[in-house]
Each structure stands twice: as C-alpha cells, then as structure tokens.
Amino acid sequence: PHAGPVESKNEAAMSELVPEPRQKPVVPMKPVGINASLLGYIGIDTIIEQMRKKTMKTGFDFNIMVVGQSGLGKSTLVNTLFKSQVSRKSSGWNREEKIPKTVEIKAIGHVIEEGGVKMKLTVIDTPGFGDQINNENCWEPIEKYINEQYEKFLKEEVNIARKKRIPDTRVHCCLYFISPTGHSLRPLDLEFMKHLSKVVNIIPVIAKADTMTLEEKTEFKQRVRKELEVNGIEFYPQKEFDEDLEDKTENDKIRQESMPFAVVGSDKEYQVNGKRVLGRKTPWGIIEVENLTHCEFALLRDFVIRTHLQDLKEVTHNIHYETYRAKRLNDNGGLPPMTVETEENHESNL
Amino acid sequence: LARGGCPSVLPAAVMDSIIIQERLVERLLSPRTQAQRSHPAKLKDHEKQYVGFATLPNQVHRKSVKKGFDFTLMVAGESGLGKSTLVNSLFLTDLYKDRKLLNAEERINQTVEIVKHTVDIEEKGVKLKLTIVDTPGFGDAVNNTECWKPITDYIDQQFEQYFRDESGLNRKNIQDNRVHCCLYFISPFGHGLRPVDVEFMKALHEKVNIVPLIAKADCLIPSEIRKLKERIREEIEKFGIKVYQFPECDSDEDEEFKQQDRELKESAPFAVIGSNTVVEAKGQRVRGRLYPWGIVEVENQAHCDFVKLRNMLIRTHMHDLKDVTCDVHYENYRAQCIQQMT
Numbered sequence: 001p002h003a004g005p006v007e008s009k010n011e012a013a014m015s016e017l018v019p020e021p022r023q024k025p026v027v028p029m030k031p032v033g034i035n036a037s038l039l040g041y042i043g044i045d046t047i048i049e050q051m052r053k054k055t056m057k058t059g060f061d062f063n064i065m066v067v068g069q070s071g072l073g074k075s076t077l078v079n080t081l082f083k084s085q086v087s088r089k090s091s092g093w094n095r096e097e098k099i100p101k102t103v104e105i106k107a108i109g110h111v112i113e114e115g116g117v118k119m120k121l122t123v124i125d126t127p128g129f130g131d132q133i134n135n136e137n138c139w140e141p142i143e144k145y146i147n148e149q150y151e152k153f154l155k156e157e158v159n160i161a162r163k164k165r166i167p168d169t170r171v172h173c174c175l176y177f178i179s180p181t182g183h184s185l186r187p188l189d190l191e192f193m194k195h196l197s198k199v200v201n202i203i204p205v206i207a208k209a210d211t212m213t214l215e216e217k218t219e220f221k222q223r224v225r226k227e228l229e230v231n232g233i234e235f236y237p238q239k240e241f242d243e244d245l246e247d248k249t250e251n252d253k254i255r256q257e258s259m260p261f262a263v264v265g266s267d268k269e270y271q272v273n274g275k276r277v278l279g280r281k282t283p284w285g286i287i288e289v290e291n292l293t294h295c296e297f298a299l300l301r302d303f304v305i306r307t308h309l310q311d312l313k314e315v316t317h318n319i320h321y322e323t324y325r326a327k328r329l330n331d332n333g334g335l336p337p338m339t340v341e342t343e344e345n346h347e348s349n350l
Numbered sequence: 351l352a353r354g355g356c357p358s359v360l361p362a363a364v365m366d367s368i369i370i371q372e373r374l375v376e377r378l379l380s381p382r383t384q385a386q387r388s389h390p391a392k393l394k395d396h397e398k399q400y401v402g403f404a405t406l407p408n409q410v411h412r413k414s415v416k417k418g419f420d421f422t423l424m425v426a427g428e429s430g431l432g433k434s435t436l437v438n439s440l441f442l443t444d445l446y447k448d449r450k451l452l453n454a455e456e457r458i459n460q461t462v463e464i465v466k467h468t469v470d471i472e473e474k475g476v477k478l479k480l481t482i483v484d485t486p487g488f489g490d491a492v493n494n495t496e497c498w499k500p501i502t503d504y505i506d507q508q509f510e511q512y513f514r515d516e517s518g519l520n521r522k523n524i525q526d527n528r529v530h531c532c533l534y535f536i537s538p539f540g541h542g543l544r545p546v547d548v549e550f551m552k553a554l555h556e557k558v559n560i561v562p563l564i565a566k567a568d569c570l571i572p573s574e575i576r577k578l579k580e581r582i583r584e585e586i587e588k589f590g591i592k593v594y595q596f597p598e599c600d601s602d603e604d605e606e607f608k609q610q611d612r613e614l615k616e617s618a619p620f621a622v623i624g625s626n627t628v629v630e631a632k633g634q635r636v637r638g639r640l641y642p643w644g645i646v647e648v649e650n651q652a653h654c655d656f657v658k659l660r661n662m663l664i665r666t667h668m669h670d671l672k673d674v675t676c677d678v679h680y681e682n683y684r685a686q687c688i689q690q691m692t
Contacts, residue, residue, distance in 0.1 A: 042442055043665040045474040047419055050669035052407040057600075060406055083401050115404025158517075160688045164677050244416075306402040310409035318522070326519050 059118035061168040068177025069130040072207040077265035086110045100128035103141045139192045150324040172312045177207040193233045201236035209262035261300040418477030427535025428489040431565035436624035462487040462500045498550045509683040531671045532558045535565040542581040551591045559594035567621035568646045620655035
C-alpha cells in the first residue's frame with residue numbers, strides 16, 4: 001500500500017464549532033473551479049456531512065445523574081444547565097415531602113431540541129443520599145442502579161435479533177455535589193467518589209458557591225483537589241483516558257485549574273444592565289449565574305454540554321461498560337477467545 | 351466591567367480581585383471553548399435560550415476526523431471490463447501499476463482469487479483507509495460453475511471475524527474488514543444479464559450491497575444504453591435480485607436535492623467509463639479516452655454516469671452503504687450463526 005497522490009489541503013478540518021442551522025448536504029454536480037481540482041478532488045470529506053445528517057436524524061441520548069445531600073441545589077442546577085424544567089423538582093415533587101429512609105433512584109426523561117438536534121435527556125436524581133444519621137453504604141443503591149443499566153445494555157447486545165439502535169440508559173455523567181463548607185471534603189464525599197469513580201464518570205461540583213468569597217473559593221478548590229489526588233480519586237476527565245497530546249493538554253488545564261467547578265444555580269430571571277439574566281437577588285447585589293466573574297456555572301455548562309458531551313458518552317461506552325462486560329464474561333468461568341461452545345455457554349448464562 | 355451586572359462603585363481591592371479572577375477565567379477556558387465564545391453573533395444573540403448541545407454533531411465528527419474512516423469496496427466481473435481503470439478513476443489512485451496480465455493459456459487453470467489492495471487517502475484533513483477487494487479470475491474459465499463461491503466465502507469470513515471480535519473480551523481495537531459495497535460489472539456487449547450475472551448476484555445479494563454497473567459504456571450510443579438499462583432493470587426484477595436500494599429522500603429536503611435523488615434512481619444501473627489518462631478537450635485537461643471521432647470525457651455527465659456513481663459512492667451514500675452492511679447484512683449473518691449454534 002502507498003499513500004494516495006492527493007494533496008491534503010491544509011484547511012482546518014474544524015472550521016466551525018458553533019452549530020449552524022441544519023445544512024443541506026452538498027452534492028457537487030459539476031466540479032467548479034480550476035483544472036487542478038477537476039482532476040484532483042475525490043470528495044471524501046463529505047462523509048462528515050453524511051454522518052452529521054444521520055446523527056441529526058437519529059438524535060442523542062444523554063443520561064445525567066446528580067448526587068448530594070438534600071438542599072444543595074441539585075435540581076435547580078440541572079434546570080439551569082438545560083434551561084428547562086427537567087428535574088424532579090419540576091415534575092410534581094413536593095418539597096415538603098419527607099426525606100426518604102433509603103436512597104431512592106428517580107429517573108425522569110425529557111426530549112429537548114435545539115438547532116435541529118434532538119436530545120432525549122434523562123435526569124437521575126438520588127434523594128436520600130447522605131441525609132440519614134447513619135449513612136454507611138448509602139452509595140450502594142446508586143452503584144446497583146448504574147450496573148443494572150450496563151446489564152440491560154449487555155442483554156440487548158447479545159440478543160439474536162438486535163435492535164438497530166440499542167436504547168442507552170447507562171449513566172454518562174454523575175455530578176457530585178460538594179457542600180461549600182470551606183474546610184475540606186467530608187468522609188462521605190471521599191467514600192462515594194472512591195467507590196463510584198471506577199464505574200461511572202464523576203464530575204465533582206462545589207454547590208451553592210455564592211456562600212464563599214473569591215479567596216475562600218480558590219483555597220477551597222485547591223484543598224479539594226489535593227484531597228482527591230491524595231485519595232487516588234480519578235474524576236472525569238480521567239488522566240488515563242486522554243487519547244492524544246491535544247486532549248491531554250486541554251484536560252490537564254481543566255483538571256488542575258478549573259475543577260471542581262464552583263457553581264450557583266437559578267431558574268429565576270432578573271433585569272441587569274438592560275439584559276435579562278438568570279440569577280439570585282440578594283440585598284447586596286444580584287448574583288448572575290452565567291457571569292464567569294460570579295461563579296463557574298458557565299464553565300461547567302460548556303464543559304459538560306458544549307465540548308465534552310460526546311466524550312462523556314464514549315468513555316462510558318468504551319471503558320466503563322467494557323469493564324463491566326469483561327467482568328461479566330469472566331465471571332462465567334474465564335472464557336477464552338470465542339469458540340462455538342463458549343458462545344453457547346455464555347449465551348445461556350445471560 | 352463590560353460583563354455588566356456589577357454595581358458601579360466598588361472598593362479598589364474588590365475591583366482588583368475581580369480583574370484577577372476574570373483573567374484567570376480566560377486562562378481556564380480551553381481553546382475549543384474560547385473559539386466558541388469568540389464566534390460572532392449567534393452565541394450572543396441567543397445566549398439566553400441557548401443550552402449548547404446542538405454542537406453535539408460537531409463533537410461527534412471531530413472525533414471521527416481524528417480517527418479517520420475506512421471503507422471496503424469489492425469489484426467483480428469478467429476480465430477486461432475496465433474494473434481496475436474504474437477504481438483508479440474513482441479514487442485518483444494507481445493501484446494496479448505493477449500488474450501482470452495473464453494470457454488465455456495461463457488463465458485456463460486459474461481459479462478465482464481474492465486480492466486486497468489498501469490505500470490511505472487524505473483530503474481536507476479527513477483520512478480514509480480504502481480497501482479494494484479484487485476478484486481476478488471471476489467468470490473467465492471455460493466452466494464457471496459456482497465461480498462465485500470463493501467470493502461468498504470471503505464475505506462470510508469477514509463477517510465471522512467481526513462476530514468473533516465483537517463477542518470477545520477485548521473489544522478495543524476491532525478491525526472492520528466487512529465488505530461495504532460490491533460493484534458488479536455487466537458486459538455492454540450482451541443483450542442484458544447473462545446467466546453468470548444472475549447467479550452471481552443472487553448468491554450475493556443478501557450478503558453485500560450490490561451496485562450493478564454497465565462497463566465500458568463508450569461502446570454504446572445513447573439509445574442503446576437506454577434499452578440496455580431497461581432490459582437489465584426488468585431482468586433484475588424478474589429474477590428477484592435485491593440490489594442496493596438508495597434510501598428515500600427526507601420530505602423536508604429542498605427540490606434540488608429531491609430532483610438529484612430522482613435522477614440518481616432513474617439512472618441505475620450506471621453506465622460507466624473509466625480512464626487512467628488525461629487528454630486535452632476544449633482547452634482543458636480532463637480524464638478521458640481519445641478516439642479518432644472524438645474525445646470521451648469521463649466526468650462529463652452527457653457522456654456517461656461516472657460522476658453519478660462517484661457522487662453516490664463517495665459523496666452521498668458512503669455512510670449509508672456502511673450502515674446497511676452493519677445493520678442488515680451483518681445482523682442477518684449473526685442471527686443465522688447464533689441460531690445454528692443453539
């Protein structure tokens with residue numbers, strides 16, 4: 001094999017990062033332009049457009065879980081992230097309800113659309129986490145739920161008549177809410193993240209960050225980062241999954257400087273300088289949620305939705321899910337590379 | 351402060367720390383996010399309602415651009431129908447430079463071989479690993495009974511390999527060698543499909559996407575091409591051959607696209623001409639064939655359907671060809687396989 005004679009035009013492959021209105025695919029009828037291009041352009045790059053068209057048609061699944069004590073603003077933050085009433089808070093949950101005795105898992109699905117792209121968003125809430133007197137092992141129902149979704153997917157995958165697009169209920173992202181004590185992480189935080197960072201992408205956030213001044217925030221973040229490192233907790237984006245240098249440089253910056261994001265959420269609007277903004281009105285001023293000098297909500301939003309959404313799904317599928325699958329196959333008696341009998345065995349075991 | 355919202359009078363120390371924070375924040379923004387933020391108009395105007403997940407297709411294809419694509423194309427048909435030339439014309443390559451053509455005597459004992467050529471092509475930053483699966487010897491023998499068997503075996507082997515890989519423990523780097531499309535060359539010298547054409551296509555139509563082509567179409571005048579295409583279409587239907595179907599257009603596509611789509615469907619099977627040489631025609635340098643009575647231009651749509659084939663294969667339907675291979679042909683194979691095992 002030898003490289004084709006076509007010169008690669010050194011235009012940036014990614015010339016646009018902001019969504020444009022849905023484009024019609026380009027079907028060049030007669031090559032226009034100079035003779036060189038007449039003889040030299042095949043049109044391979046149009047496969048990107050073909051792919052994009054297809055993905056726009058099929059839409060996306062995204063499943064996000066929120067974990068943290070009651071009252072840390074989880075529901076509000078999720079509503080702020082997706083600028084819609086998508087959380088448990090908005091689907092008839094009564095704030096006066098008693099704190100559940102055990103951790104419950106409540107998944108609520110919505111279809112939201114933007115720029116021609118449809119997303120089936122599922123928000124998974126975990127009321128009761130960390131609220132009891134004795135919180136030992138309160139992460140177990142959560143770990144169980146996550147593994148159940150992997151199991152569901154695995155079952156679909158080994159089916160004889162498989163669905164064209166297996167419905168994906170696996171948790172792509174888990175936002176863990178840290179209480180803004182200003183001191184350090186709590187033992188429960190460490191326990192949860194230690195256990196769950198191995199099965200799901202965890203993104204730690206510092207909740208209700210409007211209770212800290214800028215200096216307090218910076219110091220707290222540094223302390224939290226140090227503690228996470230000392231305890232060997234790999235939060236998303238995990239160092240070991242950086243694919244190339246570009247990813248590593250970008251992710252290093254995020255890991256070592258931005259995270260954990262100190263956020264404030266709000267679904268109320270106020271008028272500030274002639275603009276309507278989401279915020280919290282206090283006697284001493286209006287806290288603007290999307291203002292980067294006030295809090296890091298916009299960084300979190302950009303990170304989760306605008307740049308790393310696809311990567312969150314891919315790490316879940318290629319790494320966490322594969323780890324689960326390998327474990328399941330191994331549990332069935334250490335399977336060697338597939339032979340007819342083996343396929344039969346683990347087919348029936350599942 | 352331009353971002354607004356801050357009261358106009360603040361103690362100096364607070365202003366300083368706000369400025370420092372702002373600089374820190376700018377530093378924290380990744381190049382990707384910075385590029386998005388500095389993009390004009392759209393972001394600012396709709397910032398209120400704008401969540402931002404409409405960038406998801408861009409995120410998806412950013413990864414694909416990095417990884418690159420692969421495509422496996424099979425060519426089949428008798429010797430001398432211009433298969434190699436057509437492949438070179440389609441992908442602007444010269445894959446068959448050092449080929450040695452056998453004479454008739456040497457070919458008497460030839461069996462059908464499967465020969466793979468792989469070439470990496472890059473265009474505008476997009477990488478394609480193209481594999482051409484050639485089938486020399488097909489239809490050349492005196493007795494061609496079941497001469498398609500090595501070909502169906504090859505296709506099945508790729509499915510089997512993929513099935514094994516997919517069911518294995520380590521699925522990180524599965525190589526996809528499944529055949530995404532088979533260009534089948536029909537001779538222009540007959541009156542339609544020959545028995546070997548019918549049998550070949552029936553043996554393969556449930557294993558691979560078949561795109562039938564009328565080869566060396568420059569030996570026919572337009573009315574002959576029209577008749578031949580009609581004849582072939584009738585026979586395909588008569589014999590129940592399932593060739594690759596172009597998917598239906600979306601109802602929300604514009605008229606121009608729908609028109610192009612209609613023309614594509616009405617031109618099948620494509621009558622093609624290939625050329626490895628460049629000739630001068632009307633003051634321009636074009637791929638073509640020089641005859642005493644005129645110049646055949648490969649990329650002239652009035653001369654042949656080469657452009658339609660190339661557009662379909664590469665620019666509009668490559669992704670769909672791969673999808674149908676994965677979702678239909680491969681799944682059929684897999685279902686049969688599992689049922690046989692249980």
